[in-house]
Amino acid sequence: MENTLEQKYNKWIVVLSVAIPLLVALLFGVNLKKLGYDVQPLSFLPPIYATINGVTAVVLLVAIWAIKNGKRKLHENLMKFAIVLSVLFLGMYVAYHMTSDSTKFGGEGAIKYVYYFILISHILLSIIIIPFVLITYVKALAQRFDKHRKIAKIAFPMWLYVAVTGVIVYLMISPYYVH
Numbered sequence: 001m002e003n004t005l006e007q008k009y010n011k012w013i014v015v016l017s018v019a020i021p022l023l024v025a026l027l028f029g030v031n032l033k034k035l036g037y038d039v040q041p042l043s044f045l046p047p048i049y050a051t052i053n054g055v056t057a058v059v060l061l062v063a064i065w066a067i068k069n070g071k072r073k074l075h076e077n078l079m080k081f082a083i084v085l086s087v088l089f090l091g092m093y094v095a096y097h098m099t100s101d102s103t104k105f106g107g108e109g110a111i112k113y114v115y116y117f118i119l120i121s122h123i124l125l126s127i128i129i130i131p132f133v134l135i136t137y138v139k140a141l142a143q144r145f146d147k148h149r150k151i152a153k154i155a156f157p158m159w160l161y162v163a164v165t166g167v168i169v170y171l172m173i174s175p176y177y178v179h
Contacts, residue, residue: 009138017131020090027094031101041100042092046170046177049092053166056085060160076140082159083133089166106176115172122165129158 032039063078105115132155139148 005142006138006144009134009141013131013134013138016134020130021127024090024094028097030098032098039099042096043100043177045092045096046174049089049096050167050170050174052085052089052092053163053170056082056089057160057163057167059085060156060163064156079137079140083137086133101178103173103176103178105173107172111172115169118165118172119169122162122169125158126162126166129155129162132158 033041059078059082063075063082066072066078067075105112105119107115132151136148136151136155139145139151
């Protein structure tokens with residue numbers, strides 16, 4: 001039988017796992033300027049949120065090192081920080097897209113296929129990772145570390161991939177940004 005702490009959070013995990021991608025998709029399609037609002041494009045944000053993705057990747061790697069070296073509290077704090085970084089990324093990403101026109105990738109040939117493969121896998125895994133991170137976090141809160149470890153073995157590489165490919169996508173599309 002499930003722990004009551006886990007039962008309490010399971011509803012939130014489902015709600016957030018559905019609501020976050022839907023909200024991001026909805027807000028991604030909203031351009032405040034086209035709706036008549038006098039807003040300046042937040043064109044300074046992409047390098048900031050790409051850097052946040054890079055920092056998230058480093059934090060995840062250090063967190064894994066910490067737990068493998070018996071530094072549980074450091075691991076816990078780093079994982080909380082990684083979650084905060086991901087929320088910051090998401091807020092900036094949405095704010096940028098609500099105030100700026102989408103940038104088209106200008107590469108041609110094989111690089112275009114590489115870019116779209118990385119972009120699509122990044123987007124899909126960024127949606128899939130949400131419940132994995134939340135479930136893994138709740139298992140740790142409930143001190144069910146056997147289950148926490150089991151899920152983290154799936155969540156960690158996925159989250160790391162999302163963080164690293166976020167930087168790669170930015171680096172590949174940044175030459176095409178209009179300032």
